[in-house]
Amino acid sequence: xxxxxxxxWVFALVGGALLLASAxxxxxxxxxxxxxxxxxxxxxxxxxxxxxxDRARLAELLTSRAFVxxxxxxxxxxxxxxxxxxxxxxxxxxxHTWDLSKKRLYSLSDHTRAVLAPIGSDVRILGFFxxxxxxxxxxxxxxxxxxxxxxxxxxxYIDPLQSPRQAQKYDVTSDVGTIILERxxxxxxxxxxxxxxxxxxxxxxxxxxxxxVCWSLGHGEPEPDDEFEQTGxxxxxxxxxxxxxxxxxxxxxxxxxxxxxxxxxxxxxxVDPFPYEREAIAAYVAEGGRALFLLEPFTVPDFSADLExxxxxxxxxxxxxxxxRSSFMGVSDPSVVVxxxxxxxxxxxxxxxxxxxxxxxxxxVTPIEPPSAGLTPIALLRTSDQAWGELNPDAGxxxxxxxLEQIGRIPLAVVVEVSDPTVLHVAAPAPADGGDPLDVTxxxxxAVPADYAPKGGGRVVVFxxxxxxxxxxxxxxxxxxxxxxxxxxxVGETAQIGERPEEGDKLTITGLGQAxxxxxxxxxxxxxxxxFAGITLVRRRFL
Amino acid sequence: MNVVHxxxxxxxxxxxxxxxxxxxxxxxxxxxxxxITQLDLFxxxxxxxxxNPYGAPTMTISVHLLGQFFGNTLVVLVMVIPALxxxxxxxxxxxxxxxLLLTSPVSTLEIVLGKYLGALxxxxxxxxxxxxxxxxxxxxxxxxxxxxxFGGYLSxxxxxxxxxxLGMFVSSITTSQMVALVLSFSASLMLYVLxxxxxxxxxxxxxxxxxxxxxxxxRGAVRxxxxxxxxxxxxxxxxATHQRLESFRWK
Numbered sequence: 001x002x003x004x005x006x007x008x009w010v011f012a013l014v015g016g017a018l019l020l021a022s023a024x025x026x027x028x029x030x031x032x033x034x035x036x037x038x039x040x041x042x043x044x045x046x047x048x049x050x051x052x053x054d055r056a057r058l059a060e061l062l063t064s065r066a067f068v069x070x071x072x073x074x075x076x077x078x079x080x081x082x083x084x085x086x087x088x089x090x091x092x093x094x095x096h097t098w099d100l101s102k103k104r105l106y107s108l109s110d111h112t113r114a115v116l117a118p119i120g121s122d123v124r125i126l127g128f129f130x131x132x133x134x135x136x137x138x139x140x141x142x143x144x145x146x147x148x149x150x151x152x153x154x155x156x157y158i159d160p161l162q163s164p165r166q167a168q169k170y171d172v173t174s175d176v177g178t179i180i181l182e183r184x185x186x187x188x189x190x191x192x193x194x195x196x197x198x199x200x201x202x203x204x205x206x207x208x209x210x211x212x213v214c215w216s217l218g219h220g221e222p223e224p225d226d227e228f229e230q231t232g233x234x235x236x237x238x239x240x241x242x243x244x245x246x247x248x249x250x251x252x253x254x255x256x257x258x259x260x261x262x263x264x265x266x267x268x269x270x271v272d273p274f275p276y277e278r279e280a281i282a283a284y285v286a287e288g289g290r291a292l293f294l295l296e297p298f299t300v301p302d303f304s305a306d307l308e309x310x311x312x313x314x315x316x317x318x319x320x321x322x323x324x325r326s327s328f329m330g331v332s333d334p335s336v337v338v339x340x341x342x343x344x345x346x347x348x349x350x351x352x353x354x355x356x357x358x359x360x361x362x363x364x365v366t367p368i369e370p371p372s373a374g375l376t377p378i379a380l381l382r383t384s385d386q387a388w389g390e391l392n393p394d395a396g397x398x399x400x401x402x403x404l405e406q407i408g409r410i411p412l413a414v415v416v417e418v419s420d421p422t423v424l425h426v427a428a429p430a431p432a433d434g435g436d437p438l439d440v441t442x443x444x445x446x447a448v449p450a451d452y453a454p455k456g457g458g459r460v461v462v463f464x465x466x467x468x469x470x471x472x473x474x475x476x477x478x479x480x481x482x483x484x485x486x487x488x489x490x491v492g493e494t495a496q497i498g499e500r501p502e503e504g505d506k507l508t509i510t511g512l513g514q515a516x517x518x519x520x521x522x523x524x525x526x527x528x529x530x531x532f533a534g535i536t537l538v539r540r541r542f543l
Numbered sequence: 544m545n546v547v548h549x550x551x552x553x554x555x556x557x558x559x560x561x562x563x564x565x566x567x568x569x570x571x572x573x574x575x576x577x578x579i580t581q582l583d584l585f586x587x588x589x590x591x592x593x594x595n596p597y598g599a600p601t602m603t604i605s606v607h608l609l610g611q612f613f614g615n616t617l618v619v620l621v622m623v624i625p626a627l628x629x630x631x632x633x634x635x636x637x638x639x640x641x642x643l644l645l646t647s648p649v650s651t652l653e654i655v656l657g658k659y660l661g662a663l664x665x666x667x668x669x670x671x672x673x674x675x676x677x678x679x680x681x682x683x684x685x686x687x688x689x690x691x692x693f694g695g696y697l698s699x700x701x702x703x704x705x706x707x708x709l710g711m712f713v714s715s716i717t718t719s720q721m722v723a724l725v726l727s728f729s730a731s732l733m734l735y736v737l738x739x740x741x742x743x744x745x746x747x748x749x750x751x752x753x754x755x756x757x758x759x760x761x762r763g764a765v766r767x768x769x770x771x772x773x774x775x776x777x778x779x780x781x782x783a784t785h786q787r788l789e790s791f792r793w794k
Contacts (some may be wrong), residue, residue: 069793073786080782084775088750091771100690101605101763102598131742140744141759144766157744334738505604507683509582517582517679521575525675526568533564 008053015046068131095148108145112199115206119347123205124154126180128172131159135177138193146198178242181205191242200493204244211491213240214250214261219300220270224249228470233267236469236483243484245491252277256447263490264291268466272302274440278425280447282309286421288457290490294466297363308368309424310460311375312414315364317389319410319464320398324382335393336360337383337412338477345380347415348460348494349485355383356477362412362465364389374420379411380461413467415489418458426454461486545649549657550664553681557627557665566626567669574620578676581612605688613695613761617754620703621735623678624720625727628710629720631658632784637718641791651788654779659711666703670696694763702757706731708780715787744762 022039026032051058061067099106108116125143129136136157143155147488160167160175170187172178181188181201188201204210215224215237224247226232237247247265250258252273257264257280265282266273273281285291295304297318304314320334332485340356367377388400388407400407418424428451467473469483488494509517557563585608607720644654677695680687710727717723729755738752749755753776756769 070790073790077779077783077786080779084779088768088771088775092750092768094767098765099763100694100765102686102688103603103605105606105762106759106764132739136744137758141764157742159742162742471653471745505602505608505684505686507582507586507604507608507680508590509586509683513683514579514583514586518579520679521579521676522572525672526572526575527695529564529568529571529672533561533568536559536564537561540559 005053008050009052011046011050014423015043015050018043018046047276060307093149095144097145097148106141106145108195109199112146112195112421113149114197115202116146116153116385118390119150119202119206121152121154121185122203123152124156124182126156126158126166126170126182128158128160128167128170128175128178128180130161130175130177133177135193139177139179142193142195142198145343158328179220188244189242191239191412197243201244211245211487211493212260212263213245213247213263213265213487215247216252216264216266216269217460218251218253219266219273221267230470230472231268231466232471233466233469233474235471236474236480239474239480239484240487243487245487252280256449257289259284259287259289259449262290263487264289265294266291267294267302267469268296270296270298272300275444276427276440276447278303278306279444282424282426283448283454285310285418285458285460286424286426286454287452288455290459291461292486292490293460293462295363295462295464296466297361297464307462310346310416310418310462311368312372312416312462313366313368314462314464315366315406316390317364317391317405318393319364319383319387319412320390320393321363321383321387323384334398335362336389337362337387339381339383339412343382343384345378345382347378347380347489349380349482349489350416352485353478353481357468357479357482358473358476359412359465360467360470360473362463362468364406364410364412365414365462365464366406366411367414367416372423374418374423374456376417376419378415380413380415382409382411385409413461413463416460416462418460419456421456421458424454424458426452428452459490461490545653546657546660548716549649549654549680550659550661552666553658562626562630563665566623567672569626570619570623570669571672574616574673575623575676576671577616577619581608581615585611597702603688603692604680604684604686609679609688609691610762612677613698614757617698617702617757618735620699621731622728623669623701624666624706625710625713625724625731627662628707628714628727629723630714631662631711632788633717633720633723636715637720641788644763645788645791648740651785651792655711655785655788659708659781659784662699662707663704666707667700670699670703688763691761694765696758696763697765698760701760701770702753705753705773705776705780706734708777708784709734712780712784712787715784766790768772 018039022036028034130170179190186204190201222232224237225301228235321337344350430443430445601645662683713727714723734753738755741748
């Protein structure tokens with residue numbers, strides 16, 4: 001028994017080690033299952049044996065003056081720690097931010113506050129971001145402000161690489177950043193950490209609204225889910241769906257244009273739509289519908305001519321820009337045009353674009369002057385003044401031909417607002433049994449709805465290029481934002497467009513200024529402190 | 544009154560010692576180096592972005608110069624503060640002058656607060672001596688963000704106050720200045736980098752990390768939770784130091 005008492009410290013040591021091991025394993029696995037519990041039980045048993053064997057010495061220790069005072073001090077320190085943690089938790093729960101920054105980096109707009117105020121605990125925001133990334137930091141900051149304004153809002157931070165199951169559940173395929181807004185069965189997704197975009201998505205979530213985009217097929221257009229071919233726009237469609245658009249296929253030749261479409265998209269058609277399809281499109285726009293056309297050079301001549309009814313003219317050309325500032329880096333082909341700054345028209349769609357857009361081969365799209373009453377066409381993008389519309393790009397020597405070709409600042413995209421639909425001259429609805437159904441040129445009014453009721457408010461956007469939103473070029477510059485802004489403007493979600501980022505600060509310091517700054521920072525100021533150290537040392541030695 | 548007296552004596556002792564000046568020199572040299580590299584980087588990068596049509600040209604002085612500078616130089620404070628705090632009590636314990644101090648007609652609280660405020664005053668002067676750097680920007684721009692500048696200095700002061708109280712507590716539990724230096728530097732560094740390996744911004748590691756609580760403060764966002772964190776941390780270690788000194792009385 002004496003020998004056991006002498007070696008009782010071994011049990012204390014083993015108990016302590018097991019307790020530590022239990023805590024370490026729990027820290028790594030974040031679970032009490034398995035080893036942490038087993039180690040904890042082992043530790044408890046070892047410590048119990050130690051207490052049983054060493055009870056006399058322990059009793060002596062427990063009644064000592066050092067233990068009584070010491071344990072009191074420990075208790076007080078623990079209590080102080082508890083108070084500090086409690087105070088911090090309370091402050092965090094009812095957090096408040098005082099934004100002292102000049103550009104109000106940490107303040108929400110009144111609109112966002114109004115949207116957040118009535119939000120209940122049924123709304124969840126899940127941020128799928130790579131841990132420690134800059135985007136995650138921005139998201140965390142924004143969510144703190146949102147939670148200050150809406151204390152019931154639930155926010156979860158998820159790393160898709162570490163929680164692939166949850167990422168899969170919400171169809172998150174990127175670790176760059178996806179925000180899921182969830183309310184019951186309704187889910188919205190956002191890929192940008194911007195207050196305007198997120199608040200807009202919240203409004204949509206709360207209102208259960210969804211934008212339906214009809215993707216025209218049947219004229220050689222690519223499928224909307226074509227994410228792999230260079231000519232496809234599947235990557236852009238993914239972006240659209242992420243921004244709460246629902247893209248559905250539409251066969252105008254068979255079904256006409258569905259009035260439920262918020263936007264009709266016709267992308268890279270290679271075959272002219274039939275006359276009755278063109279009338280169906282015009283009727284749709286005349287009834288206040290919105291349409292987006294992306295047309296390649298030297299394609300669909302009849303349809304291009306038909307678009308003149310909307311107040312714009314598509315040239316049978318390939319625009320070439322000889323301005324070196326408009327050339328794409330490393331590419332000698334002058335038909336790949338880069339536009340930025342003053343190339344953007346003054347419009348909602350382009351106001352937030354901070355970087356350039358790249359159009360890899362575009363045709364001219366010019367507003368017709370003067371515009372018809374009832375139509376307001378505006379050039380959205382223009383080249384530099386060193387551009388021309390090349391009519392014969394396959395000829396060996398590509399040069400501008402004055403008088404024959406359009407030369408100067410050539411528009412490459414036009415937006416049109418229709419206030420008077422009668423100027424579209426839509427064919428009258430045809431009777432159900434009118435004409436031969438196989439004769440596609442006859443009876444153009446056959447696809448116009450029988451209860452056709454024109455009204456103002458139609459919007460049309462025409463780009464003289466498709467590839468700018470293609471799988472290969474969408475990620476270049478601001479191409480993606482240009483496409484998303486266009487859709488947002490068409491459906492009237494201008495809040496999604498956001499504001500132009502504020503101009504950054506620029507410091508211009510001369511070489512002399514930098515040299516002085518360097519000398520002061522590295523030599524003079526620390527040198528002065530060093531000199532005082534020396535003086536102090538000398539004074540202490542000799543006084 | 545005793546607190547002010549002790550604080551004044553502590554401050555004078557720091558300046559009458561070459562170590563205090565050397566610490567100040569080290570701090571100014573390191574932060575000066577951080578400043579000129581950050582300034583050079585900002586001048587170059589902001590000029591480059593103007594000519595880069597593919598990137599958003601939004602670099603601001605408040606975030607990308609002052610914010611980065613104040614944030615990065617916190618690591619200098621993590622190195623310098625332990626050098627200041629190491630001698631606060633360990634020297635007194637080793638030289639057995641603490642007994643004299645404890646038997647003098649001042650309370651333990653006054654001793655702790657006096658020594659702490661003396662050291663904090665030195666740190667505040669040290670931080671203030673670096674103000675020439677951000678203020679020199681006025682020579683080149685009139686768009687200085689005073690809010691961000693205030694946030695940067697507040698972050699320095701709050702972090703210094705917390706690290707100093709931690710260092711003072713460590714200094715009270717050892718008789719060796721070197722041990723106090725190593726222990727408080729390790730603890731401060733751990734506190735600073737704790738959030739680096741955290742995946743969840745809500746995790747306890749982020750909540751406990753000093754680095755995470757200055758990220759937005761240096762850009763001009765003063766949060767109640769950040770103030771509570773620094774206040775709680777400082778008060779806790781001051782109280783722990785007080786209890787440690789009290790133990791010398793009953794021992």
